[in-house]
Amino acid sequence: MPALPGGQQKGAWSPRFWASFLACGVALAVAVPAFNHWVPPDSPAALPDYLVPLLGKYLCYALLALSLDLIWGYAGILSLGHGAFFALGGYCMGMYLMRQVGTRGVYGNPLLPDFMVFLNWKELPWFWWGFDHFAYAATMVVLVPGLLALVFGWLAFRSRVTGVYLSIITQAMTYALMLAFFRNDMGFGGNNGMTDYKDILGWDVHQSSTRLGLYIASVLALGLGYLCCRFITASKLGRVLLALRDAESRVRFLGYSVTDAKLFVFTVSAVLAGIAGALYVPQVGIINPSEFSPGNSIEIAIWVSVGGRGTLVGAIVGAVIVNSAKTWLTGAAPETWLFVLGTLFILTTLVFPRGVVGLLRRPSRIRTRAAARVPAGERA
Amino acid sequence: MKTATPLTGALLYLNGVTVSFEGFKALNDLSLVVEEGELRTIIGPNGAGKTTMMDVVTGKTRPDSGEVFFRGTADLSRLDEAEIANLGIGRKFQRPTVFENLTVFENLELALADSRGTWRTLLAHSTSDRRDRIAAALARIGLSEQTGQPAGALSHGQKQWLEIGMLLIHDRTLLLLDEPVAGMTDRETEETAELILDLAKDRTIVVVEHDMAFVRSLGARVTVLHEGAVLAEGSIDHVQNHQRVIEVYLGR
Numbered sequence: 001m002p003a004l005p006g007g008q009q010k011g012a013w014s015p016r017f018w019a020s021f022l023a024c025g026v027a028l029a030v031a032v033p034a035f036n037h038w039v040p041p042d043s044p045a046a047l048p049d050y051l052v053p054l055l056g057k058y059l060c061y062a063l064l065a066l067s068l069d070l071i072w073g074y075a076g077i078l079s080l081g082h083g084a085f086f087a088l089g090g091y092c093m094g095m096y097l098m099r100q101v102g103t104r105g106v107y108g109n110p111l112l113p114d115f116m117v118f119l120n121w122k123e124l125p126w127f128w129w130g131f132d133h134f135a136y137a138a139t140m141v142v143l144v145p146g147l148l149a150l151v152f153g154w155l156a157f158r159s160r161v162t163g164v165y166l167s168i169i170t171q172a173m174t175y176a177l178m179l180a181f182f183r184n185d186m187g188f189g190g191n192n193g194m195t196d197y198k199d200i201l202g203w204d205v206h207q208s209s210t211r212l213g214l215y216i217a218s219v220l221a222l223g224l225g226y227l228c229c230r231f232i233t234a235s236k237l238g239r240v241l242l243a244l245r246d247a248e249s250r251v252r253f254l255g256y257s258v259t260d261a262k263l264f265v266f267t268v269s270a271v272l273a274g275i276a277g278a279l280y281v282p283q284v285g286i287i288n289p290s291e292f293s294p295g296n297s298i299e300i301a302i303w304v305s306v307g308g309r310g311t312l313v314g315a316i317v318g319a320v321i322v323n324s325a326k327t328w329l330t331g332a333a334p335e336t337w338l339f340v341l342g343t344l345f346i347l348t349t350l351v352f353p354r355g356v357v358g359l360l361r362r363p364s365r366i367r368t369r370a371a372a373r374v375p376a377g378e379r380a
Numbered sequence: 381m382k383t384a385t386p387l388t389g390a391l392l393y394l395n396g397v398t399v400s401f402e403g404f405k406a407l408n409d410l411s412l413v414v415e416e417g418e419l420r421t422i423i424g425p426n427g428a429g430k431t432t433m434m435d436v437v438t439g440k441t442r443p444d445s446g447e448v449f450f451r452g453t454a455d456l457s458r459l460d461e462a463e464i465a466n467l468g469i470g471r472k473f474q475r476p477t478v479f480e481n482l483t484v485f486e487n488l489e490l491a492l493a494d495s496r497g498t499w500r501t502l503l504a505h506s507t508s509d510r511r512d513r514i515a516a517a518l519a520r521i522g523l524s525e526q527t528g529q530p531a532g533a534l535s536h537g538q539k540q541w542l543e544i545g546m547l548l549i550h551d552r553t554l555l556l557l558d559e560p561v562a563g564m565t566d567r568e569t570e571e572t573a574e575l576i577l578d579l580a581k582d583r584t585i586v587v588v589e590h591d592m593a594f595v596r597s598l599g600a601r602v603t604v605l606h607e608g609a610v611l612a613e614g615s616i617d618h619v620q621n622h623q624r625v626i627e628v629y630l631g632r
Contacts (some may be wrong), residue, residue: 007504236504239486243479250477253438254491254550255465260498 005235012234021223028059029219033212052211053283054327058320059218060280063225065303065319066312067272070229072301073310074238075265076245078163080297081170082273084177085145087291089274091181091188092144094287095128096137097197097205104198114196115189125187134201141278142271149270150263157259157266162248171294178292193288200282211283218279222316225272229312232265241265302341305348308355317356390452391416391554391584392437397446397457399432399608406432407443408608414554419580421587421595423619424605425628430588431474433605434556438471439464450554466496470552474559476539480532484523484542487531488514491546513549521545521575537568544575555579557587561594573597592620604628 004013011017032055035047064086071077098113105114112121130136152173156166184190203210232238244251244258252258281287290296299322307318322344329337352359392414399407407429414420424430435441437448439461448456456464465471479487492510495501518524521541526534531542540560547555560576561569573594579585580600589595595602595616602619604611612622619625 005503006506232502235502236489236506237498237502239482239490240501242481243490246479246481247477249440249461250473250479251490252461253465253471254546255462255496256490256501257462257496257498261501264498264502 004231007236008231009234009238012230021226025219025223029216032215036208037212049208049211052208052215056211056215056218056283057280058323059215059222060276060283061300061303061323062316062319063218063222063276063279064273065300065307065315066222066225066229067269067276068300069304069309069312069315070232070272071262071265071269072304073312073315074233074245075241075262076162077262077266078167078301079170079266079269080167080294080301081172081174082269082300083294083297084170084174084292085149085270085273086277086280087174087177087181087287087289088145088148089141089277090281090287090291091194091277092131092137092140092274093278093281094194094197095131095188096134097200097282098194099128099132100200101196101198105196113189113194115192115194116187119184127187138278141274145270145274145277146267149267153263153266154259157262171297174292174297175294178289178294181289181292189288191289193286195286195288197282197285205282205285214279214283218283221275221279225275226312226316228268228272232268233312237261237264299341302345302348304355305353306344306355308357308359311355311357311361314355314357321356389416390414391418391450392586393449393452394433394436395447395449397433397436397443397448399429399436399441399443405608407436409446410605410609412603412610414584414586417584419576419585419587419598419600420603421589421598421600422603422605423589423592423595424611427607428605429608430605431558432608434471434558434586434588437464437556438469462496465550468551468553469556470547470550470554471556472540472543472547472558472560474562476536476543478531478534478539478542478546480530482531483528484518484531484534485514485527487542488517488545488549491550493549493551517545517549520548520578522571537564537572540564540568540572541575544572544579548579553583555583555585557585559589560587561589561591569594570597 032047032052035045036049036052039046041048064082068079068082071079101113103110105117107114107117109117112124116124131140156169161169180186181188182191188194197205199205200210200214203213205211233241240251240256240261244256244261248258277291303318303322304315305318306322307316308314322341325340326337329340348355390413392412394410394412397407397410398405410429410433412433422430422433432441436443437456439456439459443457446457450456450467450469454467459467479490482490489506489510492513494504494510515524518527521544523538523542523545526538531539534542544557544560557576561572564572569591576585576587576598587598587600599616601614602616603613604619604622604625606628611628612619612625
C-alpha cells in the first residue's frame with residue numbers, strides 16, 4: 001500500500017491493526033457467503049437465506065453509525081438528523097431501481113414508474129433524468145447527501161451553531177425532509193415510497209446470489225468507510241477535531257478554521273451515510289419517507305453510545321448489537337422494545353459511558369474527559 | 381474625533397475603541413500604543429476593561445467604534461479569530477485552556493507554526509525538524525518529561541507553562557498574556573516571570589495582571605486602565621505614586 005503521511009498517529013497502521021482488520025473483513029466477507037452458499041441447506045451449520053440481507057442491513061446500519069461517530073465522537077457534532085443523509089442516498093438508489101423495472105410494472109408503462117402512472121403524470125420529471133444509468137445514480141448517492149451537508153454545515157458552522165442547538169436544527173432538517181417526501185407532488189412516491197424492485201445491474205434482486213453480492217458490497221463499503229474514518233482521526237486533523245471538541249475557541253485562536261474542519265468531516269460523514277443508505281435499499285427492498293423520521297436519527301446516536309463513542313469500532317459493534325436485539329425482541333415481545341432501547345440509553349449514559357468497547361479496552365487507550373481530571377493535590 | 385491614520389512604527393495601535401454590553405461601556409474610547417519589541421503590563425481594577433481589550437485585539441469581540449491596527453496596516457476589527465492568529469498574534473487565556481485530551485506533545489504539535497489549512501492538516505507529516513522544534517519548546521518550558529502525558533493530568537502551573545509553550549512554538553510576533561500567574565505558587569510565579577522576560581527578548585508581549593509583585597518583577601512599562609480608558613501610564617514607581625491611581629485602587 002502507498003506510504004501514509006507521517007502525521008498519522010503512532011500505531012494506527014501497525015501490522016497488528018492490519019491483521020485484526022483483515023481477519024474481521026475475511027470473516028464477514030468469506031465466512032457468511034460460505035456457510036450460506038456451500039454448506040448444504042439442511043445442515044445445522046448452514047446460514048439460511050433470509051439471514052443474508054438481514055446481516056447486510058446491519059452492516060449498512062454499522063456504516064451509518066460509523067459516520068455519526070466520526071463527527072460526534074471526534075468533533076463533538078451531535079447530528080440528530082443523520083438519517084436524512086442515509087435516506088437521501090437510499091432514495092437515489094431507489095430511483096435507479098425503479099427505472100430498472102421498465103415495462104414489468106403493474107401498469108406496464110415503458111416511460112413512467114407505477115406511482116407516476118397512478119398519479120396520472122404524463123412525463124418523467126426532470127430530476128429523474130439519468131437515473132436509468134447506474135453510474136449516474138451512484139454519483140448522485142455521493143453528491144446529494146454531500147451537497148446538502150456542505151450547504152447545511154456551512155450555514156450552521158459559519159454561524160457557530162453548536163451543541164444542543166445544532167442537534168435541534170438537524171432534527172428540524174430531517175423532519176422537514178420527511179414532510180416534503182410524504183407529498184405525492186414531490187415525485188418520489190409520497191407516503192408509499194418506492195418498492196417492487198426487479199433487478200440491479202441486470203441481476204434479479206430476489207436471487208440469493210444477488211443478495212450475497214449486495215452483502216459483500218456492504219462488507220467492502222463498511223471496511224473502506226472504516227479505513228477512511230481511521231485515516232482522518234489518526235491524522236493531525238483528527239487531533240484538531242479532538243481539540244475543537246473540547247475547546248473550540250482555543251482552536252480558533254491557534255489559527256485553525258474551525259468552520260472548515262467541521263465542514264470537512266460533516267460532509268465526509270454525510271457521504272458515508274448516503275452510501276450506507278444506497279446499499280440498504282436493495283437489501284430491504286423499499287425506501288419510504290419514514291426513513292427521515294426524527295426518531296430514526298436519534299436511534300443512530302443510541303447505537304453509537306451503546307458501542308462506545310469516539311472509538312469507531314464501537315459504532316459498528318453498537319449498531320450490530322442494538323439492531324440484533326431489536327430484530328429478536330420485536331419478534332419475541334414487540335411491546336417491550338422501546339423500553340429496552342430507553343433503558344439501554346440510560347445505562348450507557350450513567351453506568352458505562354464508554355460503551356461496550358470502552359468496557360473491554362484498557363482505559364488508558366481511550367481519550368475521554370475523565371482522563372483529564374486533575375488530581376486536586378497537584379495544585380499546591 | 382481622532383484621525384484614522386495609523387501611527388507608523390507601532391506594532392499595535394488601538395484608536396478610540398468603544399465596546400458596550402447592554403449600555404455598560406466595557407471600553408470607553410480607549411487608545412493605546414504598543415511598540416515593536418516592547419514588554420508592557422496592563423493593570424486595573426476588576427471591570428476596567430482589560431480582558432475586553434484582549435478580546436477586541438484577538439477578534440473575539442467586535443468594537444462598536446474605533447479601529448485596531450496591527451503593524452500599522454491591518455485593521456483587526458474586520459478579521460476573525462483565526463485570521464488574526466495567522467497574522468502573528470497569540471493569546472493566553474486567564475484560565476489555562478490546554479487541550480486536556482491531547483498529550484503535551486500533541487498540544488505543542490497543534491500550536492507549531494505550520495500550515496493551518498484543513499486539507500494540509502489532514503495530510504500533515506511529522507518531520508524530524510518539527511519534532512526537534514517541539515522538543516526544544518518542551519525543554520524551554522520544563523515539560524520534557526511530561527511529553528506523552530495527557531495535558532489534563534498536568535498541575536495548574538504546568539498547564540500555564542504548556543500554554544505559554546504553545547504561544548512560543550507558534551512563533552508569534554505579539555503575545556497577549558491574560559493573568560499568566562493566576563493561581564500559581566510563589567515559586568511558579570518567579571519561574572514564570574523569568575520565562576516571560578526570556579520570551580520578551582525576541583517578541584512583543586502584553587501582560588494583563590493583578591499581582592503587583594509580579595508586575596514589579598517584570599520591570600516593564602505599566603498602563604493602568606480604569607472604566608475602559610487609560611488612567612495612567614509609565615514606570616511602576618510612577619504609576620504607584622500617581623494620585624488618581626491611588627484613589628481608584630484604594631479610595632472610593
